[in-house]
Amino acid sequence: MKGRELLGGLLICAVLLVSGAVASDRGPASSDSAGPSIAEESRGWSGPEPLRMLETLHEQQQQMAGELRAIKREIAALKTAMNEPHLKDILGGIGYILGLFGIAFYVHARRRQQRPASRSG
């Protein structure tokens, strides 16, 4: 979108330059009162300088867009990586399971110790 707008601006500028050149060709003989001022203005803007500026701006814009896209892709990859379980989670979960069952087993063993006659706990 930005690139297209810039291209439009470039086109308008080119048209202005051409019209300015035409106006300056006509010179002061033109009966149009606005003619000379536009011609002077365009003379001030004429030359390769503004075009080059626009071109560099356009290039920078494209570079930025490319970099932004790369960063967005990286953020998406990071998001998915963050949702994936890590080794920490896996080991922690196994630890929880063994710990909780260990407590249960301990309680079971204590009960059995207190009632040595009962075999089934």
Next chain:
Amino acid sequence: MHLSDGVLPTAVAVGSFAVTGLCLALSVKKTNGDDLPKIAVMTSAFFVASLVHVPLGPTSVHLLLPGVVGILTGWSAFVSIFMGLVLQSLLFQFGGLTALGANGLMMGLPAWCAAGIFHYVRGRSAAMEVAGAACASAAAVALASLILAGLLATGGEDFFGVAKIAVIAHLPVVVIEAVIAAFVVSFLRRVKPELLDAPMGWRSV
């Protein structure tokens, strides 16, 4: 195959919690304390199994292992699986906490079913036992898919449509889990057969 928060209607979620609670109580009551270490190891295996992804075209499905857990732990499978699900939901964000009841039913009942099938073939010839274990494991995954479809049907989904998709998506898992169960049982039969005598009869414990 985990249901997330908000997929099921509230009444179904609450109801499945109630049923899961009853199953948990039965499972705990039938659990023999001496088996706790074995149950703990099976719970860990179930907890980690869901991280083993089976690539399937553009997507992937993961192992479920309700069959193997059921075969090796019998009545205690429900506790084992419920605990694995709780930790998966807390640590891996697999499935929502409010859907825990439904997820427990979806994995726990097939585990009991597999345990029942294996208990039926236990004590017959080696080939029968291995084949029975494979069938039990495959049936467990298929049953889990059907329960998933049934639960989703309560939320207004088309039962047969979801069931077809769920079963087809889990066909590779069915095959792989059947192979795993057959391998585990044939190995344990030779190495430590008493591990396979998980209590599953009504008058056990």
